Amino acid sequence: MPTSNTFFWNDRLKASGIHFGISLVIALLAALLVFGLWYPYPYREISGGRELFLIVVAVDIVLGPLITLAVFNRAKPWRELRRDLVMVALIQLSGLGYGLWTVFVARPVHMVFEYDRFRVVHAVDVPLELLAKVPPGVDAFPLLGPTLLSLRPFRDNQEKMNATLAALEGLSLSAQPNLWQPYAAAIPEILREARPVSALKTRFANQASEIDRVLASTGRAPQALVYLPMVGRKSFWTVFLDPVTAEVLAFMPLDSF
Structure with a gap:
C-alpha cells in the first residue's frame, strides 16, 4: 500500500517532469532562433555556436527541474508554493536569457x-x-x-x-x-585568387570522394568550380565558388591553406 512518503515523492517527480517538459519546449524554440537565424549551417560548426548553445541549454533545462524537485511540496500553503515556483521560473528564465545573450553577442x-x-x-x-x-x-x-x-x-x-x-x-x-x-x-579579385577544384583534389587525394560528395550537392559541374580557404573561430574550412559570379555554393571542413 502506497505510503504518504511515496505520494510525497510522486508529486515532486511529477512536478519536476512537467517542468522538464516545459523547459525542453522552450529550449527547442530557442534552438530554432539560434540555428535558424544566428548560426545557420555551417556557422554553427565554424563559430562554435552549437557547443555554446548546448552548454547553456543543458544547464538550464536540468537546473530548473532539479530545483522544482527540491522545493515542490503540496503541504505548503498555496501562496508559498506559488511563490517558490515563480522564483524558480524567474531564475531559470534569467539564466536562459543570459545564455542566449552570450550566444547572440558571439554570433557570426x-x-x-x-x-x-x-x-x-x-x-x-x-x-x-x-x-x-x-x-x-x-x-x-x-x-x-x-x-x-x-x-x-x-x-x-x-x-x-x-x-x-x-x-x-x-x-x-x-x-x-x-x-x-x-x-x-x-x-x-576573388576569382583571381580562387583556385581550381582539381588542384584541391590533387592535394587531398585521400579525401577526393568527400570533396566530390560536397561538390555534387551544388548541382554544378564539379570540374568547373573553384575554391578558397576560410578562417573560422576554431578551425579552417574550404569555400567552393562559382567560377564566373563568385557565388558561394558550398562549404567543407577542410584546411586548404
Missing part, C-alpha cells in the same frame, strides 16, 4: 573576403568604437544571419601598415569596418 555577422581568403567575423570581434567607420549601406551587426562582404584595397602604404599593425595586435583585417565594402565589389 559577416563572412569577409580578406584579399586571398575568407574570414568569419563575429559581433564580439568588431570594436564598438569603430562602428562610426562602417560604410553606408552595410549593417555592422545583422540580426538575420551572416552577410557576405569583402575588403577594399588599401588607399596607401600608411593605411596598409596601420591595418597590419592592428591585425598583429589581435584586430583582424576583416574586423576593421573602415575596410569593408560590398562583396560584389571584389568579384574580380
Whole structure:
C-alpha cells in the first residue's frame, strides 16, 4: 500500500517532469532562433555556436527541474508554493536569457573576403568604437544571419601598415569596418585568387570522394568550380565558388591553406 512518503515523492517527480517538459519546449524554440537565424549551417560548426548553445541549454533545462524537485511540496500553503515556483521560473528564465545573450553577442555577422581568403567575423570581434567607420549601406551587426562582404584595397602604404599593425595586435583585417565594402565589389579579385577544384583534389587525394560528395550537392559541374580557404573561430574550412559570379555554393571542413 502506497505510503504518504511515496505520494510525497510522486508529486515532486511529477512536478519536476512537467517542468522538464516545459523547459525542453522552450529550449527547442530557442534552438530554432539560434540555428535558424544566428548560426545557420555551417556557422554553427565554424563559430562554435552549437557547443555554446548546448552548454547553456543543458544547464538550464536540468537546473530548473532539479530545483522544482527540491522545493515542490503540496503541504505548503498555496501562496508559498506559488511563490517558490515563480522564483524558480524567474531564475531559470534569467539564466536562459543570459545564455542566449552570450550566444547572440558571439554570433557570426559577416563572412569577409580578406584579399586571398575568407574570414568569419563575429559581433564580439568588431570594436564598438569603430562602428562610426562602417560604410553606408552595410549593417555592422545583422540580426538575420551572416552577410557576405569583402575588403577594399588599401588607399596607401600608411593605411596598409596601420591595418597590419592592428591585425598583429589581435584586430583582424576583416574586423576593421573602415575596410569593408560590398562583396560584389571584389568579384574580380576573388576569382583571381580562387583556385581550381582539381588542384584541391590533387592535394587531398585521400579525401577526393568527400570533396566530390560536397561538390555534387551544388548541382554544378564539379570540374568547373573553384575554391578558397576560410578562417573560422576554431578551425579552417574550404569555400567552393562559382567560377564566373563568385557565388558561394558550398562549404567543407577542410584546411586548404
